[in-house]
Amino acid sequence: MLPSSRVTIRDVAARAGVSIATVSKVINQRYGVAEETNARVLAVIEELGYEASLVAQSLRNRRTNVIGILVADLEPFSTELLKGTADAIRGTGYELVIYSAGGRTSDHVGWERRYLSRLSGTLIDGAVLVTPTVTDVRYDAPIVAVDPHTGPSDLPTIDSDNLHGARLATEHLLGLGHRRIGMLTGRPDLQSAQLREQGYRAAMHDAGVPVEPELVQEGAYDPEIAVDAARRLLAGPLRPTAVFAANDLSAIAAIDVARDLGLRVPEDLSVVGFDNVPESALCTPPLTTVNQPIRQMGQRAVELLIQLIRDGQVPSTHITLATKLVVRRSTHSPAERTPLDH
Amino acid sequence: MLPSSRVTIRDVAARAGVSIATVSKVINQRYGVAEETNARVLAVIEELGYEASLVAQSLRNRRTNVIGILVADLEPFSTELLKGTADAIRGTGYELVIYSAGGRTSDHVGWERRYLSRLSGTLIDGAVLVTPTVTDVRYDAPIVAVDPHTGPSDLPTIDSDNLHGARLATEHLLGLGHRRIGMLTGRPDLQSAQLREQGYRAAMHDAGVPVEPELVQEGAYDPEIAVDAARRLLAGPLRPTAVFAANDLSAIAAIDVARDLGLRVPEDLSVVGFDNVPESALCTPPLTTVNQPIRQMGQRAVELLIQLIRDGQVPSTHITLATKLVVRRSTHSPAERTPLDH
């Protein structure tokens, strides 16, 4: 009874005793089909559980009503963003395809160009690129970038106020009385990472606190790399009393390292993150961090993209959302340094 | 210089001065291409930034090396699961496509059948169905279900020990001294929801505590529906002193409703959730909940699916992972009821 393999338009046509073209017309509600034929074809479609192949359709058509979200990996930031894209897609008539490179193992740099090339023109009408690694993704297909690569780019972009957020984080630590404040920086090729470091340096500078080179270590937004960086930062006798990490995952890694080293957080070491992903509240102690409206960023990105697809034009080409500090339990005034400190 | 529209195999062929067939052979590393031709074509591919269209390829080929994850919506549970699928996909040579219906607005029931129909046979080699709404998705394509629909199904399945988890949650509340314990149930068509209710009832029964009908309200795993259900549960004078919600999102909704009603959590009302999604730690107070190893479930689902695709067979067809209680701050011994209580 059930078809062992995919039921195609040809099966429907055969069973309904009409041509393939007629079935296609019925599916697409084109004029010029007799009421009776229409009904019969519809019945067969129902009976066979036929559904047009997205692949075949999109090979033939220009439009697919499918939007692609291209991510390098599925981690807290990108998945949080996905929730926002889902919010925005409801009721628009578009569907969502998320394509994931499967982490850094596959292709280093330029994954989004490759994916775009593979999917665009067919399958998707446009794409949201999440933290793309290249800047010159010029295509005729509508594209919106979230947290883009550094460098000049004319792509419509969504990001948040990284500079201000980093300033807030650093000023918070300075305000608590910290002077020796280290930083775990992000992926150097991303604008967001550069701005976060810049904000940190600016706040330190304004407070008249010098930043020694060894206080800044590259965490690359990556938990594993951040662990090594945190070790370098916290190992020496001159370790900082506070650390600002460029994202929450690095901050959590730093807390783990601190614990391994026998340091208490926040008593011996204050830690501030960035992003405010849900996970930041899960760690012990709950993380003080900078909130980025990630879901909203996803939402706005999709809205912008749909506008771009529909009108080909867009009013504002760069949207920056506000960041704000969220104080939890991982920050504290610095303890008096005792000779016992290793 | 840059192609204004998609560069196809035809463009490559023309520029390299060979036939389309030859380019295809080069791409697929088939034998029978002169070394020199091979090099020239490769150079042109590089120059033009050509990448084969996934759509065209998969229309022609049986295998695509792409796995589909089909979800009804992108919410905390499914996105957490996605992280697990990403963990599992690394290094397998497969890529991940997630397809989202975009929430309940689109099609009520049977979305997964529709999607499967649209994608399977073409585009994806197999699929993971997350909380599918129907049980008879029989297809020749390999399929694994996560948290499936109720009813007999021979689909390979991943779930967690819902019955035991619900028991733990309820016994925790009973142990604190609660007797009037309400429940916000899940989506009645899902096995998980039924088992969670069953576990609750069993624990209550074992403790000799009767369950009055009005103590059980359907939250459908949906925050909005759960708000109404919670209102019904908490409005009356005989309101429970504790609520067990079938998932974290409902539990969080219950806490919101309690707050609106002027009830303090946990002093006036204890709340336990289910899932332990990251968000559960974010709410105030942090939620006591039942941990489901969601990421692991995603991981196992993908592993099982790949096995199924490769071997056509699979050793175990139903994997159930353990659940455990995570006590946070939303539960407490019941307060003495005073006449002031509304």
Add this chain to the structure above:
DNA sequence: GTGAAAGCGCTAACAG
């Protein structure tokens, strides 16, 4: 070693 031609499932002219 290379290219012409057929066909994957579908849609859009165009004839009949």
Add this chain to the structure above:
DNA sequence: CTGTTAGCGCTTTCAC
């Protein structure tokens, strides 16, 4: 109103 035909981008026999 309906069916025939061409072709989307690609792979694969099969001649040359």
